[in-house]
Amino acid sequence: MARLNVEDLVVSYGAVVAVSDISFSVEDGEFVSLLGPSGCGKTTTLRCIAGLESSSGGTIRLGDTMMASDGSDIPPDKRGINMVFQSYAVWPHMSVFENVAYGLRTRREPVADIKRKVGEALKLVGLDGFAQRYGTELSGGQQQRVALARAVVTSPKLLLFDEPLSNLDAGLRDRMRFELVDLQRRLGQTSLYVTHDQSEAMLMSDRIILMKDGRIVQSGTPRDLYERPASRFAAEFIGNANIVDATVIRSVPDRSALVALAGGITVEGHFSRESDIRASGQVIACIRAESITRASESADGVNVFDATVETVGFLGPLITCTLRVGDVRLRAELPARRPPLVGESIKVRIEPDDVIIIAEQ
Ligand SMILES: Nc1ncnc2c1ncn2[C@@H]1O[C@H](COP(=O)(O)OP(=O)(O)OP(=O)(O)O)[C@@H](O)[C@H]1O
Ligand SMILES: [Mg+2]
Structure with a gap:
């Protein structure tokens, strides 16, 4: 040994x-x-x-x-x-x-x-x-x-x-x-x-x-x-991620931040690395397909969005779908039981912990 x-x-x-x-x-x-x-x-x-x-x-x-x-x-x-x-x-x-x-x-x-x-x-x-x-x-x-x-x-x-x-x-x-x-x-x-x-x-x-x-x-x-992917490359290479350009609106000391995604929606997330906390201006937001969940029609609050279903593909236990949220297109994986239909309007939620903000472009 x-x-x-x-x-x-x-x-x-x-x-x-x-x-x-x-x-x-x-x-x-x-x-x-x-x-x-x-x-x-x-x-x-x-x-x-x-x-x-x-x-x-x-x-x-x-x-x-x-x-x-x-x-x-x-x-x-x-x-x-x-x-x-x-x-x-x-x-x-x-x-x-x-x-x-x-x-x-x-x-x-x-x-x-x-x-x-x-x-x-x-x-x-x-x-x-x-x-x-x-x-x-x-x-x-x-x-x-x-x-x-x-x-x-x-x-x-x-x-x-x-x-x-x-x-x-x-x-x-x-x-x-x-x-x-x-x-x-x-x-x-x-x-x-x-x-x-x-x-x-x-x-x-x-x-x-x-x-x-x-x-x-x-x-x-x-x-x-x-x-905690430290770069766009790491975020893309590991797992199934949506990578969206974003701008920091405001950050708070506990590593969380509010960012505006290119495409018009504002999400709360957290910085991947402590050293990025002071980042301002352009960043990227990594949202994994599996961290987008369906919310009830009456849901509201942090990171709840109206989405339009553009495509649906069957994977067995899951469906993979493309959602349009504002002008942002996000790939999501949702349970295959009672799947949404193409063209349907649904509500989705993304936990702030699941929105990873990376300062490196
Ligand atoms: N004998 C060689 N002569 C010249 N270049 C080489 C030689 N062997 C490898 N390379 C180059 O070195 C780089 C690294 O090659 P390597 O085989 O280590 O990659 P790898 O990560 O194992 O890729 P893969 O996943 O395709 O196996 C490549 O750019 C390759 O073209
Ligand atoms: Mg090799």
Whole structure:
């Protein structure tokens, strides 16, 4: 078990700076996700930590050991780090047993130990009984489990995952998310997980590091990022948000403020960050689709609005609809039971706590 510490990491490919001076830690036993859009440098960061890529600057430490510093790197097989890839990389010509045993054999562990450890690892991922099957005789989900067993069998200090579930169908991916977290909790292994899927990162992680253009833009617990996005990018990337330009009318010291939305309505909300409290002038308001609720016809008071329903889409337990409030268009998710009709006038309420005001444009 070990703590990962990355400081001022820079990775360049010629003129392309893929990772630009990032610093973060993963505590012992913690599950942290690197989340961000395609091309933001997630895989590059992971490959550097694994030793599959050279860094151009900065340091990578695992426990007390320096893995990389100023171009002097410990080779990948000496790092005590295992990586699970998106392409499962299960060897088709080897049995499941041999796939999982490979790392132990290269370490020349005694045959009896190998048998025991592989047996335990296969049990852990729900594949006991599959030891003699060949890679070609497995489904995608089973191959992914073999890759997991192979990664954990050598008890690495750190587990790295690069979008390991994105090739699976939606149902299996859902199940595997829970299984993977459950496995990680049972093993208590320090883990760094890469994904561009925000719901996956929210569901699985102790902490999320949000990246954009090779930099870290925000990090925190899933709840932190959801409730207190620090930028337009974070608000848009996490969850289902309406982002509306706004002007501060007045702010009060407890972090709340009255803002006028572009489109003519005035809402009460609260600043995402304490440091924004003194912001005046132009800001943005983030209103999540799920925080707009339907109010009774007689409702009035703070943040109650008349809305016209413009579109309605059925999602099962919820409907997604477009509402026009003044000249503002807002996407809302409402219960599917007794849904409003297109063209109907309804009243909606948005709790002031659910209107997040962000000073950065
Ligand atoms: N071998 C390489 N040579 C040159 N540029 C590279 C190389 N590998 C990656 N890049 C560039 O570095 C940047 C970061 O790539 P990276 O693969 O880390 O992104 P990512 O966040 O993992 O994206 P995705 O979600 O699409 O996998 C991209 O702009 C990419 O084009
Ligand atoms: Mg990638």
